[in-house]
Amino acid sequence: MSANVVLALTNVESAYGPIKAIRGVSLKVRQGEIATVLGSNGAGKSTILKTISGIIDPRKGTVEFRGEDITAKDPALIVQKGLSHVPEGREVFPLLSVHDNLMMGAYTRHDRDAVARDVEAVYGYFPILRERRAQDAGLLSGGQQQMLSISRALMAAPALMLLDEPSLGLSPLLTREIFEIVVRINRERGTTLLVVEQNANMALNVADYGYVLENGRIVMEDSCDRLREKDDIKEFYLGVK
Numbered sequence: 001m002s003a004n005v006v007l008a009l010t011n012v013e014s015a016y017g018p019i020k021a022i023r024g025v026s027l028k029v030r031q032g033e034i035a036t037v038l039g040s041n042g043a044g045k046s047t048i049l050k051t052i053s054g055i056i057d058p059r060k061g062t063v064e065f066r067g068e069d070i071t072a073k074d075p076a077l078i079v080q081k082g083l084s085h086v087p088e089g090r091e092v093f094p095l096l097s098v099h100d101n102l103m104m105g106a107y108t109r110h111d112r113d114a115v116a117r118d119v120e121a122v123y124g125y126f127p128i129l130r131e132r133r134a135q136d137a138g139l140l141s142g143g144q145q146q147m148l149s150i151s152r153a154l155m156a157a158p159a160l161m162l163l164d165e166p167s168l169g170l171s172p173l174l175t176r177e178i179f180e181i182v183v184r185i186n187r188e189r190g191t192t193l194l195v196v197e198q199n200a201n202m203a204l205n206v207a208d209y210g211y212v213l214e215n216g217r218i219v220m221e222d223s224c225d226r227l228r229e230k231d232d233i234k235e236f237y238l239g240v241k
């Protein structure tokens with residue numbers, strides 16, 4: 001694994017009973033970049049992320065994070081190693097306050113000053129969360145819950161963050177706002193990101209490098225600048241004739 005590769009999947013296969021969701025996926029994420037996996041509904045995007053973060057054990061292949069084999073390791077251990085997963089559908093703790101949700105994200109950290117600084121940083125990115133900090137998370141709007149879900153993952157101070165469909169169910173305006181913050185997190189905190197998205201337009205605009213997933217297989221990969229110019233991508237993913 002070369003020095004600047006943070007995450008490497010090699011020939012990973014994962015299945016749900018008889019359903020093979022991903023079939024020999026290999027990909028790399030480099031230090032400091034935003035990488036994206038594009039693919040339509042059911043292509044296997046969420047399964048890739050769940051396999052990386054240890055929620056699903058692959059049938060074959062390996063997952064390496066910062067040079068260490070983390071294949072099928074315990075999800076809590078993987079978080080401790082610096083890899084946070086923001087799942088699809090924003091799983092916040094609905095009966096806990098916004099602030100307590102954030103603190104849950106920091107449960108493995110012991111440096112109180114650093115945690116307090118990160119809470120401030122998060123409220124700086126999403127001021128609405130500061131306003132709502134005493135409110136139950138279940139009362140937030142969908143967009144605010146997405147912000148909280150990203151923020152909670154940030155509270156673990158990850159080196160790599162996995163984001164599953166941050167745009168799901170959000171208006172174009174909110175989607176743009178959230179992606180702007182994702183880019184700031186990457187640039188300002190140096191957090192490496194792997195984002196899976198159906199919104200190819202948005203993903204290709206913010207990411208550096210992209211993979212295209214179809215039926216559980218990577219069928220194309222390139223820099224996002226070059227992917228945007230490919231006819232297949234324009235036609236099937238960007239809706240440009």
Ligand code: ATP
Binds near residue numbers: 019088165
């Ligand atoms: P979506 O955007 O709809 O989540 P996706 O690209 O993330 O799509 P996955 O959720 O990874 O796709 O699903 C890949 C395949 O695995 C699909 O055929 C899906 O029906 C199947 N699948 C996903 N989760 C399960 C499950 N818990 N049990 C059985 N099959 C599943």
